[in-house]
Amino acid sequence: MAPLHSSRISRRGALGAAGLVAGSALLVPGMRRAGGSAWAHQIYDQDLVIDLAVEPPTLDPALVYESDGWSVIHSIYDALVQFGPDGSLEMVLAESMAQVDPRTWEITLRPDITFHNGEPLDAAAIAFSISHLLDPETASQVAGNFQVIEEVEEVNSLTARLHLSAPAPWLPSVMAPWLALLPPVYAGDPANEFAKNPVGTGPYRFVRWDRGSRIALERNDDYFGNSAKGEPASESVAFRFVPDATTRVTDLVSDTSQLVRAVPFDELETVEATAEVVAQPIAGCSFVRIPTDVAPFDNGMVRQALNHAVDVEAIIATLLGGHGVRLPNVFVPGGLGYDEDLSPHTYDPELAKQLLADAGYPDGFNTRLAYTTGDRADLAAAIAGQLGAAGIDVELEPVETATFNATWQDPEAAPLRFLTWRPLYDPYTLLSLVISNTGFLSRYDNPEAQALIEAGAVEPDPEERDRIYRELGNVLHDSPAGIYLWSLTSFYGVDRDAPPWTPRPDDWILPLVAEGTL
């Protein structure tokens, strides 16, 4: 008995040491020995098993606000439009969408599309879905984005006109995630509880939802051809909800799942030993918000000094595996307003110190930097460390997300805050919330920028809008609203035997293959 115990102890100890020192070394032989992915089929009857991190609280599209939820939502439902890899607007359920005049949009639907329950898709679905979003009973957090729509006029069975209270050239960017079309008859009957038993036009039909665990879908054989989203990649799909990143990685290497979200940076090698890592550029950015309503940040030279003090390239190379582009402002490649010819601030700690001295802070100053507990602490620490080298002593404050979101304008909260914002095809929401002096998240005020933000929000011509935003980009570069950092990259882990699948720049994991991507 005693020898048995001691051998178990030593086995555990050895595993522990191996796991702590070199997790990947231990994982490799296991994978080679077992091989194949028969395992997934032992546990699941689905052909494709996907690990997401966050479970959507409901399957009502108006009440889902992040990429994991949208991955499920847009597998079941379709929106009118989406944004393609190059940031261009693509039609999904809409056949065309045009501005008749700046305050009137005409949407024509694709003909002959039916919902999973047989209900035909017609203009009534557009009117119903918009009024559902705006209904105070729905309590959607994004209703404000759609309040510009005053009336939905059904012109004929496939055509609707949106009458707006003000020009809203950014409308497609909020329609893409939130305006998934609902079947009016089915969703209009409360007895059906569509948020629990969703019916859409999308590439997959809803099968079942084991709360806390998974959502199972099956292929919609009647899904319309030539969808810009792509074709279903699999007969059946299970989305599992696995909050712990290390568990998602072990799911992948043990073939419990075939596709996992957000592989942590320090486990990329582990995954690469047995599966593939897909590094997908995401239309979004990270920056450190700097307020202008409090000293010393009201001084533009101080804000420039902060930008010169952080070696963003080094952080990208060491902590982000070389993925991501250093940005000169908040605009990103593939989105409106991005200017390749505008150089980011140089990394120059001496210049930073000089600027601080010129601004009247020869000995630097103390400040605080907040980030959410969901963000990577090492990134915040690297930024704080580099600011420290330039004489700015930064105290780091990890904050729970709900508190972070409640303290955007709180003068007691840390003045600097680490932000990640996506998607950014259209920077309207970011600008109007975080940078405009009327934004509810903003502590930035600059008259020159303000005029351009307001002009960009109502300019109907896309090229002219892009030009306005480029000009704004120059202003924001010279009079910074933040320490500008990098464009985002998502790391997905993919089993080598997984069905082909197309990653997306909006970071939704849809089990679809888009045309021209194979």
Next chain:
Amino acid sequence: MVSYLINRLLHIVAVLFGVVSGTFVLLHLAGDPLAGLIPPGAGPEVENQIRIAYGLDRPLPMQYLDFVGRAMRGDFGDSWRQGRPALDAVLERLPATLMLTAVATALAVGVGSCLGVLAASRPGSLLDIGARLTALLGQAVPAFWLGTMLILLFAVELRWLPASGLQGPGGVILPALSLAAYPAATLTRLLRASMIEALGADYIRTARAKGLSRSRILIGHALRNAALPALAFTGVQVGFLLGGAVIVEGVFAYPGIGGLALEAVAARDIPLVEAFVWVVAAMILVVNALSGLVAALLDPRLREDGLALRSASS
């Protein structure tokens, strides 16, 4: 017996009232309940709309009275995030937690009592040393680390069990093992100590003198007397497990109530948090009452007075 039951029931109602009130106060102390509900960027008019929709515009004492009145009847209103009754959301996740608690407790009691009794039967032997070492290790190893190691061994290396989730009964084994290690170890040590004490007592000598078999003496006489502290510990431990094993559930993506509670707290989904606390408190009260009854069955001394029917733990 009737007066005992009435007393016990009043006790449960009083504790639930305290729990419900305490949760309300703590949740409202934790900051604006709307912090997680107001969209970043919502205007003041949206905020007011939401405040009225959730009844948060009323004076706090009104909110409290209304809340307590409904909560004592098990009505917590709709979860703010899920838009359906909060109690349903909690009860739906309960079976997974009950199963995990049952399997982990069975494992802990089974392994703990075997090792404890065997170790006590031959103090100082190799068997005893081995059991004590195992117990020490079981108490020292954190559950999340043990869980990760179990995944590496049984899911990644051997592929006997799934790495995470609960599809089929296999999914409960690894989380239950991770959770059982600590209570099994503690039970081993508790039982070993109290068994050694019991085996030195006069009535054991009498039993030996009567010529009873060794196993009869160990199980029928010594264990029955030595089991009380172990039983009290088990009762507390079951209550602890019923509260949701947040970390281990996280490691195994296990769909119990712990993960739900964590999400609810992070999102400030107050009705859901309140429903969770209420359900857990109610279950712990029931478990305490049950362990009191079992203790009384084992020990006639606890049966003399009805009101003394309480476990050593409470």
